[in-house]
Amino acid sequence: MRVLSRLALLTAAAVLTCPPLAAAPIAKSVPIPTLVKQITIPHSTFRLANGLTFIVHEDHKTPIVAVSTWYNVGSKDEPKGKTGFAHLFEHLMFNGTENLPGDYFEYLQQIGATDYNGTTSYDRTNYFETVPKGALERTLFMESDRMGYLLGAVTQGVLDNQRSVVQNEKRQGDSQPGGLVQYEMFGRLFPDGHPYHHTTIGSMADLDAASLEDVKQWFRDRYGPNNAVLVIAGDVTAAEAKPLVEKYFGSIGRGPVNRPAMATVPTLAKPQSIEMKDNVAATTIQRFWAVPGLLDKRLAALDIGGSVLGGLASSRLDKLLVREEKIAVGVTADLIPLQRAGIFTMTATVKPGVDPALVSKRLDEVLADYLAKGPTEDEVQRAIMGEVGGRIRGLEQVGGFGGKAVTLAEGQTYANDSDYYKKTLAAYAGITPAIVRAAMRQWISRPPLTITLVPGERDADYAETKAAAAAKSESAAPAAKPTRQVPPLGQLSALDFPAIEHTQLANGIPVEFVQRTGVPVTQLALQFDAGDAADPVSARGLAGMTMGLMDEGTTSLSSQEIAEAEERLGANVSSSNSADRSYVMLNTLSPNLAASLDLFTDVVLNPAFEPAEIERVKAQALTGIAQLQKDPTRVANRVLPGVLFGASHPYGGPSGGDPKAIAAFTRADLANFQQRWLRPDNAKFFVVSNLPLSEVKPMLETRLGHWAAPAAAKGTKTFTAPPPRPTAQKILLVNRPGAPQSSIVGAQLLPIDPKGDIIPLHSANDTLGGGFLSRLNLDLREDKGWSYGVGGGERLLENSASYVISAPVQADRTGDALAELNKQVQDFLSTKGVTQDELTRTVARSINELPGEFETAGAVISALMRMDLLGRPDNYYETLPGKYRALTTASADQAIRRAVDPNGFTWIVVGDAAKVRPQLEKLGMPIETVEAP
Structure with a gap:
């Protein structure tokens, strides 16, 4: 567990031909004090005359800089009747300033920001972005404008719109199974009047009652520079950063000091017990x-x-x-x-x-x-x-949700x-x-x-969860005239993807290796060409069940002993599954790599598939499937593969597997899958480490270089043609009585090669559905306020490509939302394609964000595996800037219009059929009621 950065979850023998390892000794780690000495974040701290504290940390491994601004205000500081104000203002502060009108996400994307967002907790509000070094000055201007030049841009229209977005965020959370427990927990554990009595999201009534003057006064009282901490971490020096902070923040006037609400730790007079029913x-x-x-x-x-x-x-x-x-x-x-x-x-x-x-x-x-x-x-x-170990891994990032900037800001803000x-x-x-x-x-x-x-059925929804969205106001104050000049961008560095070394073990297992020296951590993945597509039609879920049991006991260690060994080493051995591949992965502290590889090797070579463990994991898997059947969006995604590919296609199984098949799996089924698929002649290693290949390869060679394939025939996959794409749209309706939100998912197969050049299609979709600024999201979230977030895009598998739109919307707008989605798609694919401004924004963002995309070992190893799956060359990512620069609006439009048919969508709608079906019938599409598999 992490405290200051979390508030932010067989008796039979081995079946392979090699003998099992001898009983493993208790794994020994390097001493914890030795590891603790490696955790240091050198930095300089300064304070401006107006009270702003700012901190600079140098990390020159990548030409990026993290900027993190923390305000010492959270929901605990909200008075009665103004619950949810801190979180509402987080949204308002993304909606433009006096000198940067419009959505802040647009400006962040222009400069190639990554890891950008804002969050509100009970105790603080923060905004953060990681940007190319050449964009630091522009970024500091933006953050200072948000601090000192905001209120002229907060109009009644902006307030009403973001209030609707927040209320849909609340509905989306409340509608989740168990989504109402938080209100009972905080409300009963902390008495009325206690700062933690109410939740951060606030109440619908208080949000509805918030006036424009209320929210402006909230800002004046709490968001001054003397109530903030600014951290700049990355490829920058204090000498470079200090003049820029003084230039852009120094003239902002002090505000009142927000003294965080004090509170005792309450003790219940006696035990309290309540029972709640939910889906x-x-x-x-x-x-x-x-x-x-x-x-x-x-x-x-x-x-x-x-x-x-x-x-x-x-x-x-x-x-x-x-x-x-x-x-x-x-x-x-x-x-x-x-x-x-x-x-x-x-x-x-x-x-x-x-x-x-x-x-x-x-x-x-x-x-x-x-x-x-x-x-x-x-x-x-x-x-x-x-x-x-968690802190060492976290320090690989300069920013984001839990990097070095966060660590420094937390300590300064709270302590x-x-x-x-x-x-x-x-x-x-x-x-x-x-x-x-x-x-x-x-x-x-x-x-x-x-x-x-x-x-069971909820005894009664909170009345506020049923409140209709506030009507969107058209009133807006005239935009304030800019008072400051936006600084130009500096020189932005090009991506230098790390060099990939290729080798192989004595038994022929290929190895792709990258050395990254930021933190003493090694990550590796042993990948097998298996995945869900290897499941027989009658045994959907077999690959997932097999991989789920790989680390649940070996012939020499129980699942309990494996877990204890991992914890002693600060290591994590995990197994997982995707549509096309199966993986056994290791993430460990490099000083403990040898001992961690011993454990990893035992898991790979000697899974026990103990009958008692099989039954336990089965119960967990079946309960998990039953639970995801309660979530509208996950239900839609479970229905989706069969709709796209048909039940007999390798990609056509329901997400998570078939409960009837899972319940019937035997140890022999799992062992047979292992022999056919999880073998050295079907495997490949991907490794990212601070250690050189010359140290890592001998460790791999010693343990797995002589691993021999079993006598059983290697598994093969047969990809038959999927059903033809429909020529007319239809709706599949899945009934979820009482759901306050509906989930709309639209999908179709694409007639493209996933291993071909998808950059024109991907770039065109950036405008339609690919991000926060896409037309679909801006329409349903920012303009109409019917959804917390909408997106769409291509999904690439090794042997197929599809296009999927996902839109969770408030139930009473389901029909209207589907009509709007259709209108946006139809317009985009006919007469209203990519504009030059949209293309310019996409190209700039796509190129400028590349240096920040591969900061961590996890990002690099994911890129290696993705390139391998889709047959990309080693320099693939370094070729992308040229591909983006060559785009035109015509080439982007042509790519997406050739691939996506506006009439080829099947729409899956999961919601309360009694409320939703009458809305859908007005659309004139065939409606078929279906059950989730």
Whole structure:
């Protein structure tokens, strides 16, 4: 678990020909103090006369700079009657300023920003972007304009529009299974009048009541420079950054100092228990306690205590309730750290068919035993290793949601100390079992709030979730005249994709290797040419089930022992599946690479497929499928493959697999799949490490270089022709009674080669559906306020391409939204194609963002695998700028019009049929009622 950056989830032998490894010794890691010494973020701190604190950190590995602006205001600072104002203002601050009118996303895309967004929490609001170094001055101008020159651009029309967007965001969250639990949790755990009594999203009534003057005064009172922290991290020096900050922020006047609301940590007078019904597949039991806030010295001990209890893969609750007793399909214990108070949670999802009372009783018994005896030294050290390893990985990024800029800004904002991360790490390193036991006994032995969520119809939706969107106002004040000159862009660096080294092991397994020296981490993927497309038609889900069991026990280690070994090493061995490929992956701290590879090799060569583990993973998979059937968008995506490809096509299986087939899988089925598909003559390695290839290859060679293929024939895939694309549109309606939102998904197959040049098509779609500024999103979200977000684009598989539009919309606008989607598509593909301004924006964004796309090892390894899947050359990404510059509006229009047929869409609509069908019937398309597979 991470505190300051999270608020932001067989007895038989091996079946392969090589012998199993000997019983593995307990994995030994380098000492935690050695790792902690590697965690440092050198920086300089300055303060302007107006009170703005700004911090500069140098990281010259990539020609990019992260800019992160934090305001010391969150939802806990909202008075009664103004809930949701902080989050509403986050939206308003993206809608243009006096000198930069219009949507800020447009300006960010022009300069090639990546990792850009804004977030609001209970305790702060932040805005962040990672930009090419040559765009730093423009970016600082933009952020300073947002701070000092905003209110002239906040009109009644802008307010009404963004209020509608926020309310749709609220509906979208509330409509999720279990989406209403948060209101009961915060409302009951924290008494009326407590700063954390209400949620960040706020109430519909307060949002509706917000006047233009209300929101402007909210800004004047809380968003001054003396209430903000600015962090600049990346390819920049303090000498370069300081004059720019003084130039653009120095003239902004001070504002009132927002003194964050103080609050005690409440204790319930006695245990409270409530039961809620919702559209869930299994009963979930949740316990909550209010605990000290994130600056309290006891928080680290509670965090580690939660990890041992239910956060680690090897946790007490996982071991007992999931692996051994098999009465739950999932358990967690977690800490939600807030500034003034935190929330400790313990959750169990009951296995279908098991009495929830038994699970509740066992939760209490496990907790009581844990509080009485405390954790072991090994458990504590494994949990601390997870914390330290997570921080090392996080420091690979300069910005984004959790990089170095975030770490510095958090400490400065919450603790007035940019080096607070060092104190936090020191606190973790000093934790002992006795300290954990004392903290847990002090705080988690108090009366809990228990919320039990059971399957059934919601007793009653909150009235506010049914409120109609505010009518869009057409009133708008005249735009203020610009008072400052927008600075020009500096020289933007071209992408220099890291050099790829090619080699192979003695048995012929190819290896693609990239060295990245930013952090001491190694990531590798052993890829097999398998995936869901390897499933027999009668066994949809077999590949996924096999991969899901690879790391759930070997012939020498149980699943519990594997989890414990990973935690000691700060490593993660995982297995996964996509449409075309299956993977076993390793992410580890490089000082522990050798020991981590021993574990990885055991998982690859010697999966046990223990019958008891098979039944446990089956139960989890079947419960997961049942749960995703409750989510309208996931239901639509589950229906989609069969609609596009037909049930007998390799790509035609329902997402997640067929429950009937999964329930019938035997150990022999899994072992047979492994022998046919997960073998050295069907494999390829992708590796990104701070170590050189000369060190990494011998480690791979020793462990897997002599791995021999089994005698069984290697698996093959047969791709038959999918059904022809329809020549007329139709609607498939999936009924979800009571859903406050509908999910609209439109799709068609494309007559293009996925391995060909898709840049013209991709670029044209950037205008239609490819991003925040696309016509589809601007129409339904920004203009009409019917959706929180809409998108569309090409989906490329190894042997197929499709175009998919996704639009979650408020239920009472389902028919109108589908009509608008159709109109936008029809217009774009006929008379209203890409304009020169839109193309210019797309080309600039696509080229300028490339240097920032591959900052992390994870991004590089994903790019390697993507290039391999689609047959791209090593220099593919470096060729893209030339391809983008060669585009014209005519070539972009031609590409998308050849590929996408405006009449070829099948529309899947998941929603309340009683409300939705009458709306859809007005559209004149055939409507077929279907059930989700």
